[in-house]
Amino acid sequence: MPRRRLTWNDKLRRLREFVRAHDRLPGYQELMALMGFRSSHSAFRLWTRLTRLGYVRKDAAGKLAPTPRLRGTLRMLGTVAAGFPSPAEEELADILSLDEFLIRRPEATFLLTVTGDSMIEAGIHPGDLVLVERGVQPKNNDIVVAQVDDEWTLKYFIRDEEGVRLDPANRKYSPIRPRRSLVIGGVVRAVIRKYG
Amino acid sequence: MPRRRLTWNDKLRRLREFVRAHDRLPGYQELMALMGFRSSHSAFRLWTRLTRLGYVRKDAAGKLAPTPRLRGTLRMLGTVAAGFPSPAEEELADILSLDEFLIRRPEATFLLTVTGDSMIEAGIHPGDLVLVERGVQPKNNDIVVAQVDDEWTLKYFIRDEEGVRLDPANRKYSPIRPRRSLVIGGVVRAVIRKYG
């Protein structure tokens, strides 16, 4: 029985499964078992190829690490209107990790639960999560977490001729011009609503 | 000069930095260099402790892998109203990874860009991203990606006495009762809006 040689797609799929299941790359022994190799050199060659194609990365110490392309879990397809493509096209979709997609500075990024409806017309509802980056200068029309009158809320940040203004996205509330102090907790980089 | 021994927090911080920078755990040599150890046994003991505390995991093959607790990048704080806690309290915040927080079945989960305003009253705007899980039975009031009259859109899924109904969240449009066929592409598990 001529043991079937794996296709490239099969190899990639098996490797992805391993990485997802173990949160690490397989070792030489494990890669050989996974792919049905008998020689560790085959594993070596496979690593070389995967490195060349950008699925794994070799750092300064010469050790391998998975790239988002391999580790990522999310396939980014087109638009809702375009619907779901065929499985073959799915294979071609870009794979990414939400963390890397949304977070620039991990050490300065936080997740807060939204309370209040001050930004509801911007589609930010109570119970939503906001991904907030601290320690950055807000630009005009950025949504910020700000402390106003000893109370923290979400507002649009606007700097005009008269100074800084904080605008709600809700007709029930009025724009605010901070008089004494203005504390900006951080800038909202993303909004996340989780169902179920 | 009595080389300063590192505190536990310092060790954790250094390890986190390494993992973020390299996308892998340090080896023994690297861990020794990172922590200022001279004996590989110290590294061994540190791994043992990290395993016991759940920062790394030892799988069936006896190999170490980082857990979300170590690899995760997002600190989950309280609510917007509560504002930002002190740095000391921040240290205690739960660290999580967005991928693991939002994605249950990686192989069946996709990201689509929203087109159209059929769900705008549910806070889903054109340009938002929806995280869609395929191959699950939608429950009542789930938001689904459905094919209606050869067109894909987002709708609430509702099953009543008369059968299945698809409701928009926009007064401009009307509920739909599919007559011939109904294709459900998937169930919306999360909505993501990215700024900037």
Add this chain to the structure above:
DNA sequence: TACAATAGTGAACGATCGTTCACTTTTCAA
């Protein structure tokens, strides 16, 4: 102050890793 718990040192060893060299088999296109 003393003493137990915690943290680190140092040597040793078999297993695995990462790589090189030389050779064979399979695939695919001219």
Add this chain to the structure above:
DNA sequence: TTGAAAAGTGAACGATCGTTCACTATTGTA
């Protein structure tokens, strides 16, 4: 169909890993 490129085999070797055992230093506390 044939010949080159791609893929796999097999042996070998120094480096690192993962672990054990025995010993020493530091720290917090009864």
